[in-house]
Amino acid sequence: MQVQNTNLRPKFQVDPWPDSPNENVLFLLDASNSFEEELLTQWVAHHRGEHSAVQQHMLAIDLGDDRKGIDSSALLDRLGMDLPDDAVIAPLRIAWLPSESSINSGPRIRDFLLGDPRRPGPKKGQKIINRFPSRMQLLVGAPDTLGNLSGRYEHKYGISTDEARESFAKFVARQAAIVLDIAERRLQGGRYKVPRYVAESLKANRAYNEALDALSAEEGKSKTELLKTASEYMKELISIPSTFWLDVWAKFNNFCLGLGYESELVYDQQSVENLRKVVRDHPSMLLWTHKTYLDGMVVPKVLYDNDFPMPHMFGGANLNFPGLGFLVHRSGGIFIKRSFQDNELYKITLRHYIGYLMEKRFPMNWSFEGTRSRMGKLMPPKYGLLKYVLEACHATDARQIHIVPISINYDLIRDVEEYATEQTGRGKGPESLRWFVGYVRSLARPMGKVYMDVGEPVVLDRAPEPDDSLALSKIAFEVAVEANRVTPITFPSLLTMVLLGAAPRALTEEEVVEDLDALLAWAESRNVRISKDFDRAYAEQMDGLLGIMIDEGVITRYNEGPETVYGIAMEQHPMASYYRNTIIHFFVNKAIIELAALKASEQEGPAAVEAFWAEVEHLRDLFKFEFFYSPTETFHQEIRDELDRYGTDWEDLLTQGTIGFQALLASMVPLVSHVALLTYAEAYVVVADLLARKESWESLEQQECIDEALKLGRQAFLQRRISSESSIGKLLYKNGFQMLQHRQLTEGGADTLKEQRTAVALEIRDVLRRIEVIRAIGVASRGAFR
Structure with a gap:
C-alpha cells in the first residue's frame, strides 16, 4: 500500500505485525476517533504484503478513558469467532507528544479550553502530522497469544474463560491498555505510570468476590x-x-x-x-x-x-x-x-x-x-x-x-x-x-x-x-x-533555640554567633543531621534569612544603641517555639542528664549515682507523652555515651556531690535543659496545680482540664509564675492530662488522692526549680548556653 502523506512514510517503516509464525493475528487498535483508527489501519495495511499468509483480524477499541469503562461487546464477538489458542493479540496505539514549549511551560489555559495536547481531535491531529510529524509516534504493545491470556485469566480469577466470556474480554482489553501504556511511558516518562481500569479489575478479583460472598451471607443482602x-x-x-x-x-x-x-x-x-x-x-x-x-x-x-x-x-x-x-x-x-x-x-x-x-x-x-x-x-x-x-x-x-x-x-x-x-x-x-x-x-x-x-x-x-x-x-x-x-537542623530552628535560651535577654550579634557555634559543634560531633546547605557564615545571614524572620515578626532587632542586639518579644515566644521545637528532640537526652546530675548533687557517694539513674528514669517517664525514646537498654547506653564524651570519670564526679556536679557541668557546654524542657514542665505544673485544687472525690475530664488550664495558664503567665506564653497551649495541656491520667490521678477516689495530686504538683515544681538553676547558670554567663 502506498502512503499518501510523505510525513507518514518514515513512521510506517516500523512493522507492527508480530514476529510470529502464528496464522491468526487480532490487531486491537486503541483509537479515540476515526482519524486515529484510519492511521492505524493504514499502518497495518502498509505491511500486509509481507504477511500475506497470516489471517488478519482488526478491531478498534477506545482504551483511553478509564472513567467510561470498557465497551467490550465488539471484542467479545471477535473472541467468540473460534480464534485458536495460538492466535496473537497485537495492541497498537498512536502517541501524541506535546510540543517542547508545552513541556517546558506545563499545561496552559488554552489546553483547558481546547483539550489535552496528548489527545488531539482529528483536525488537530492532521495539523500535527503536517507541521510537526515528530510529535506523532506509532506504538506497538507487547503481543501475546490468546492461549496465554486465557491461562493467566484462569489462574488469577479461578474461573474458566468459557464461564466468564464477558469478563475475559474485558481482561484482554485491560492487558492491551497496560502493554500500550508501558510502550508509551518509554516516550513520555515514568512519571506517567498510572493504574488503569481499577474498578473493572477489582470487580473481577477473586479475593474481593470471596469477601463479598462472605459479607452477603453475613448481612443477608444479595x-x-x-x-x-x-x-x-x-x-x-x-x-x-x-x-x-x-x-x-x-x-x-x-x-x-x-x-x-x-x-x-x-x-x-x-x-x-x-x-x-x-x-x-x-x-x-x-x-x-x-x-x-x-x-x-x-x-x-x-x-x-x-x-x-x-x-x-x-x-x-x-x-x-x-x-x-x-x-x-x-x-x-x-x-x-x-x-x-x-x-x-x-x-x-x-x-x-x-x-x-x-x-x-x-x-x-x-x-x-x-x-x-x-x-x-x-x-x-x-x-x-x-x-x-x-x-x-x-x-x-x-x-x-x-x-x-x-x-x-x-x-x-x-x-x-x-x-x-x-x-x-x-x-x-x-x-x-x-x-x-x-x-x-x-x-x-x-x-x-x-x-x-x-x-x-x-x-x-x-x-x-x-x-x-x-x-x-x-x-x-x-x-x-x-x-x-532525619529531621535536619536549619538556621531558623537553631537561631530560635539560641534566642529563646537567652530570653528575656537580647543578644549581640557576636553572642548569637558564639551560641550558634556551640550548638552546631555539639550537633556535628554527634552526627546529628544538619541541612546540607546550612551556611556557617552566620553574620552574612543576619540580613538574609534573619531579615525575613524579622519581617515576619518572629525575631526582633534593635540597632539604635552602640551594638545591634537580637531577641524574641514575649508575645512572639509561641511562634519562635514552633521552629525551636522542630529540632528539640535532638537535645532531650542531654537535658535529662543535666537535670538528673543536679538532682544527684544533693547526695554524695554511691547513693548519688543511684539517684542519678532514678531521676533519668523519672524524667523519661514524666515527658513520655512529648518525646520518642529508644528502648530502655539502648536509652541508658545513649546516656552513658553522652556522659563519656565529657570524661570517663563522670561517675566519680557524681559521687562528689555539689563540687563534682560543678566540675561535670563545666565540661557540658552547651547547657540545654532550660530551652529543651522548660515549656513542657511549665505546662505540666499548670495542669498539676489545677488537679491539686480538687478534692479527692472530684474527677477531672480531659476537655475540662484543657479549658480550665488555658485560663489558669494565662493567669500564671500574667503573674510571671510561668515564663512565657509558649507554655500555654491545648496540646501541652492534653499531654499533661495524659501524664496525670497514666498515674491514675484524674478519677476521684480515696481520701489520700488529694495528697497524691499535691505531691505530683510539688514533684514537677522541683523539676522546674532545677531547670531554673541550669537556666540561671547559662544566662548569667555570656550568651545563652555557656
Whole structure:
C-alpha cells in the first residue's frame, strides 16, 4: 500500500505485525476517533504484503478513558469467532507528544479550553502530522497469544474463560491498555505510570468476590446489591490520574510552593535514587511528617521532577471541596470517609483497592496521622490509615513491605501564627474553596527554603496480623523515630533555640554567633543531621534569612544603641517555639542528664549515682507523652555515651556531690535543659496545680482540664509564675492530662488522692526549680548556653 502523506512514510517503516509464525493475528487498535483508527489501519495495511499468509483480524477499541469503562461487546464477538489458542493479540496505539514549549511551560489555559495536547481531535491531529510529524509516534504493545491470556485469566480469577466470556474480554482489553501504556511511558516518562481500569479489575478479583460472598451471607443482602453499592464507593475512592492532570498538578504544586519558597527544594539526590529502587521493587508507603497544607505538594513535586511514578496520596474528606478535590482526584488523590468503622462493605472495598495498588507497585503516600503538631515537634502517631494499608498487605500476602519515613521541613511556615492562636483556644475555621484561595494568596511572601529528607525504610517481611495492635504500635513508633532522626537542623530552628535560651535577654550579634557555634559543634560531633546547605557564615545571614524572620515578626532587632542586639518579644515566644521545637528532640537526652546530675548533687557517694539513674528514669517517664525514646537498654547506653564524651570519670564526679556536679557541668557546654524542657514542665505544673485544687472525690475530664488550664495558664503567665506564653497551649495541656491520667490521678477516689495530686504538683515544681538553676547558670554567663 502506498502512503499518501510523505510525513507518514518514515513512521510506517516500523512493522507492527508480530514476529510470529502464528496464522491468526487480532490487531486491537486503541483509537479515540476515526482519524486515529484510519492511521492505524493504514499502518497495518502498509505491511500486509509481507504477511500475506497470516489471517488478519482488526478491531478498534477506545482504551483511553478509564472513567467510561470498557465497551467490550465488539471484542467479545471477535473472541467468540473460534480464534485458536495460538492466535496473537497485537495492541497498537498512536502517541501524541506535546510540543517542547508545552513541556517546558506545563499545561496552559488554552489546553483547558481546547483539550489535552496528548489527545488531539482529528483536525488537530492532521495539523500535527503536517507541521510537526515528530510529535506523532506509532506504538506497538507487547503481543501475546490468546492461549496465554486465557491461562493467566484462569489462574488469577479461578474461573474458566468459557464461564466468564464477558469478563475475559474485558481482561484482554485491560492487558492491551497496560502493554500500550508501558510502550508509551518509554516516550513520555515514568512519571506517567498510572493504574488503569481499577474498578473493572477489582470487580473481577477473586479475593474481593470471596469477601463479598462472605459479607452477603453475613448481612443477608444479595451480592448484586452489594456490588451496586460498592460501585458507588469505587467512584468516590478510586483516583483516575492521567498524563494531563498529573502535569496540571505538578504545575500547581510549583506555583504554590514558588509563591514564598525558593524554587529548588533541598534534598539529597542519592537518597532519592535509593528511594527509586524501593518503590520500583517493593510494595511501599511514603509517610511524611505533617506541618502545613503544603506538605502534600512537596513529595509529589520531588518525585515528579525525578520521573517517579506519581504516588497515590490519601486525603481527608475535608479537602474534597470543588476545585481542589477535582484536581487531586485526577492526580493520584484518594479521599476517604472520615468514619467508616461500621461500614464493612466500605472497608472491604478500600482494603482491596489499596492491596491492588500495592501489588502493582504504585507507592502510597500520606501524612503520618497524628503527627501534625501545632507545636513543631513530631507528635505520637495514630494508626488509622497505616492499619488499613497493612491489613490490605496482609490480605494480599504482600512481602518485603517498605515503609519510608520522610521528614518535610521549612525555614518559615505561613501557618505558624494560626497554630499559635489555635493553641490558646481559638477554633479552627472549616476548609472550603474560598478558604483555600485565601490561603494560597497568603503564601506570597518570602519564607526561605523547603527541605525533604528521606529516612531508612522500615522493612516488614510481611504485614502483621490485623488484630496485632502491639506490632502495629511498634512499627508506627519505629517510623516516627526514624523521621525524627532525619529531621535536619536549619538556621531558623537553631537561631530560635539560641534566642529563646537567652530570653528575656537580647543578644549581640557576636553572642548569637558564639551560641550558634556551640550548638552546631555539639550537633556535628554527634552526627546529628544538619541541612546540607546550612551556611556557617552566620553574620552574612543576619540580613538574609534573619531579615525575613524579622519581617515576619518572629525575631526582633534593635540597632539604635552602640551594638545591634537580637531577641524574641514575649508575645512572639509561641511562634519562635514552633521552629525551636522542630529540632528539640535532638537535645532531650542531654537535658535529662543535666537535670538528673543536679538532682544527684544533693547526695554524695554511691547513693548519688543511684539517684542519678532514678531521676533519668523519672524524667523519661514524666515527658513520655512529648518525646520518642529508644528502648530502655539502648536509652541508658545513649546516656552513658553522652556522659563519656565529657570524661570517663563522670561517675566519680557524681559521687562528689555539689563540687563534682560543678566540675561535670563545666565540661557540658552547651547547657540545654532550660530551652529543651522548660515549656513542657511549665505546662505540666499548670495542669498539676489545677488537679491539686480538687478534692479527692472530684474527677477531672480531659476537655475540662484543657479549658480550665488555658485560663489558669494565662493567669500564671500574667503573674510571671510561668515564663512565657509558649507554655500555654491545648496540646501541652492534653499531654499533661495524659501524664496525670497514666498515674491514675484524674478519677476521684480515696481520701489520700488529694495528697497524691499535691505531691505530683510539688514533684514537677522541683523539676522546674532545677531547670531554673541550669537556666540561671547559662544566662548569667555570656550568651545563652555557656
